[in-house]
């Protein structure tokens with residue numbers, strides 16, 4: 001990236017103006033304070049992607065003030081909600097020298113609608129916070145959550161993040177958004193486009209094109225509020241698993257799972273792991289050299305329904321030679337106690353924790369970093385096996401142990417694999433990131449695209465979405481130029497560059 005890209009004098013003047021508008025408490029400039037926002041999974045101590053300052057608005061009006069000042073001085077902003085996007089760049093910006101807009105002070109749960117089953121949250125609301133508030137409201141509603149509870153509902157959902165309950169496709173749970181646009185104006189989407197609309201967070205569409213999608217994995221606005229769909233607490237919850245040795249069994253297991261998901265016997269989002277998955281006690285067991293596969297999934301509902309579903313699952317999956325299956329039954333009201341410390345059982349019940357991060361530190365100690373490679377394919381057993389073998393053979397070629405954490409949807413699968421490394425070892429860390437490029441080229445040549453990527457790889461991933469000479473990217477950048485002519489918001493995010501910085505693509 002060009003070191004002179006950002007006019008640091010203009011940035012310094014903009015930060016002064018922001019400090020005047022928001023107060024000194026809202027601005028961090030010292031190197032020690034800003035180090036916290038470095039990507040912990042890049043070379044330790046590197047200043048490659050440092051921000052110039054961090055600003056922390058506490059209200060929508062303050063976000064608007066920041067955006068207006070950035071336009072006035074034509075300086076770049078990079079937004080995070082809580083900045084825990086570990087594995088994808090953390091809080092680091094795509095363009096070094098940007099001003100970080102950290103929204104963690106906007107941390108109110110604005111509403112819990114116990115009749116309709118949704119919450120309205122600000123960007124700084126973490127999974128831990130939301131679940132606490134839901135418990136305070138009687139625990140009748142569960143939130144879906146990702147593996148780690150310290151991130152935000154909004155940051156994770158906007159990245160197409162995923163959880164492990166019935167409503168684990170997080171982007172699909174967002175109903176109605178409030179957004180500060182790149183010119184500082186405030187907009188509401190869907191029904192919220194009407195002043196005082198009573199179904200803003202109950203009905204996902206509006207009158208006209210659905211523009212919500214423009215704010216996912218994007219740089220078109222700063223989201224200041226969303227409606228978030230919840231899941232009714234079930235009477236019973238069964239945490240189920242299937243264990244098997246050797247890759248060939250993936251084919252019948254995946255094909256059977258597809259049928260069970262499509263007919264809604266299983267209606268959560270299952271997880272298939274190797275080296276990062278559950279052991280027989282249901283506890284995560286991180287061993288990249290393990291040859292064992294572990295699939296986990298959940299059943300929810302009334303007692304009789306869960307019992308009946310389990311019998312169907314046992315009949316279908318139990319008939320596959322070479323698999324071991326099992327389940328544990330919980331009451332929907334079991335929140336602490338029986339599930340304590342059991343990561344797999346907790347995440348499928350929407351109970352946030354940090355167990356998995358501790359586990360991910362096993363390979364190289366507390367600083368262990370990881371980079372995920374995550375192509376999407378159709379949920380067809382033979383094809384999933386082909387993808388897994390292809391990815392694994394590349395790991396072998398690079399001399400890296402293969403660890404997988406695949407996420408199943410009813411028709412598709414994210415074939416996620418994880419490269420672990422020690423960020424204190426600069427040479428090895430850089431090699432891991434370099435390995436990514438040939439992997440990406442080879443997987444794209446087979447017709448598979450990635451669902452998410454680290455900031456360093458966004459241009460390369462965007463380049464693989466190349467239908468009709470990159471018509472999609474050209475369309476999105478046309479919109480970008482129209483709504484953000486000064487190119488102030490999240491330049492380069494997902495490979496989308498504003499006109500004035502387009503020459504930076506690929507650098």
Ligand SMILES: Cc1cc2nc3c(=O)[nH]c(=O)nc-3n(C[C@H](O)[C@H](O)[C@H](O)COP(=O)(O)OP(=O)(O)OC[C@H]3O[C@@H](n4cnc5c(N)ncnc54)[C@H](O)[C@@H]3O)c2cc1C
Pocket residue numbers: 079080081082083084085086087090091103123145146147148150151152153154155156158159160161162163221222223224356357360490493
């Ligand atoms: C061990 C481990 C397990 C993980 N498991 C999961 C998992 O199960 N599921 C999963 O999805 N991820 C997982 N992750 C990845 C990641 O940690 C989470 O997705 C995390 O929740 C994201 O952090 P955040 O919520 O603080 O997002 P942030 O860092 O705040 O935001 C992420 C990005 O979204 C955009 N953004 C954020 N807020 C806004 C806003 N208000 N307006 C506009 N754009 C915005 C920005 O581009 C930002 O860089 C895991 C990571 C680790 C290390």
